[in-house]
Amino acid sequence: MAIPTTSGTGSEVTPFAVVTDDATGQKYPIADYALTPTVAVVDAELVMTMPRGLTAASGVDALTHALEAIVSCMASDYATAEAYEAARLIFAYLPRAYSKGTSDIEARQAVHNASTMAGMAFANAFLGVCHSMAHKLGARYHIPHGVANALLIRQVIAYNSEEAPTRQAAFPQYTHPMARERYARLARYLGLKGKTEDEQVASLIAAVGELEKTVNIPSSIKDAGVDEKTFLAGLDELSVMAFDDQCTGANPRYPMIAEIRELYRKAYYGEI
Ligand SMILES: NC(=O)c1ccc[n+]([C@@H]2O[C@H](COP(=O)([O-])OP(=O)(O)OC[C@H]3O[C@@H](n4cnc5c(N)ncnc54)[C@H](O)[C@@H]3O)[C@@H](O)[C@H]2O)c1
Ligand SMILES: [Fe+2]
Numbered sequence: 001m002a003i004p005t006t007s008g009t010g011s012e013v014t015p016f017a018v019v020t021d022d023a024t025g026q027k028y029p030i031a032d033y034a035l036t037p038t039v040a041v042v043d044a045e046l047v048m049t050m051p052r053g054l055t056a057a058s059g060v061d062a063l064t065h066a067l068e069a070i071v072s073c074m075a076s077d078y079a080t081a082e083a084y085e086a087a088r089l090i091f092a093y094l095p096r097a098y099s100k101g102t103s104d105i106e107a108r109q110a111v112h113n114a115s116t117m118a119g120m121a122f123a124n125a126f127l128g129v130c131h132s133m134a135h136k137l138g139a140r141y142h143i144p145h146g147v148a149n150a151l152l153i154r155q156v157i158a159y160n161s162e163e164a165p166t167r168q169a170a171f172p173q174y175t176h177p178m179a180r181e182r183y184a185r186l187a188r189y190l191g192l193k194g195k196t197e198d199e200q201v202a203s204l205i206a207a208v209g210e211l212e213k214t215v216n217i218p219s220s221i222k223d224a225g226v227d228e229k230t231f232l233a234g235l236d237e238l239s240v241m242a243f244d245d246q247c248t249g250a251n252p253r254y255p256m257i258a259e260i261r262e263l264y265r266k267a268y269y270g271e272i
Pocket of ligand 2: 009061062064065131145149
């Protein structure tokens with residue numbers, strides 16, 4: 001039985017856990033169905049005391065789970081349905097859970113449910129390169145997991161939306177780049193503006209940025225306080241480690257190490 005006291009990881013319904021080796025600073029996800037709890041108790045009473053920073057970080061972590069599950073090579077109708085609705089709930093309720101969290105149980109329960117639904121989605125569809133990069137970035141520079149995702153997800157959405165990638169994803173059932181149409185469909189589900197798919201994806205990226213701003217998450221790795229010289233010196237190693245992360249395999253666009261490096265660089269300066 002698992003009882004979450006944060007609204008983010010979805011661990012109460014997933015076969016995943018994340019370990020950090022304090023000796024090396026390395027962070028690595030482990031996956032085994034034996035890790036899936038039999039029962040999850042998803043009770044908002046237990047998240048009312050979450051401080052603002054944790055509410056923001058864990059909420060954006062759950063949103064990133066939904067955003068990665070929607071476009072994953074392993075996406076299915078079941079996982080997609082949960083991921084779309086989880087994303088809608090987070091956009092609708094996270095600002096309230098953040099600003100009035102100690103008293104607004106309706107908003108807390110909505111975000112708590114969204115976190116578990118996003119967990120069910122990525123338990124089946126898996127994640128993608130945003131989580132690969134966030135694991136390594138967070139471990140090396142001591143950035144909370146949700147914040148690390150927040151600093152990278154907009155760059156990853158733009159990257160995945162490319163219709164002519166350098167390399168196609170590795171899964172045979174993924175017949176053509178589908179990420180752009182799936183993100184665009186989410187934008188329409190959220191009621192965002194845009195006539196073409198490109199415009200809808202741009203609206204989605206902007207909406208994610210707005211939400212992050214509302215919950216006071218820095219807009220770049222630089223603003224998060226990571227020293228420029230140190231970051232650039234460690235960038236090659238970080239990119240190789242992110243490529244080797246277990247989450248990379250389900251990403252809809254097969255990433256080159258040089259492309260991961262460029263995503264990190266853009267996220268450092270807050271460029272999309
Ligand atoms: N399914 C998975 O395996 C999965 C998915 C995503 C993230 N993760 C991992 O989970 C970790 C992040 O977990 P998290 O976001 O739950 O945060 P956390 O467990 O790291 O907790 C952060 C801090 O908040 C405190 N806290 C927890 N609940 C509280 C409450 N209700 N009120 C006040 N304080 C509270 C904790 O004691 C801790 O000090 C990262 O290491 C991340 O990599 C795992
Ligand atoms: Fe996560």
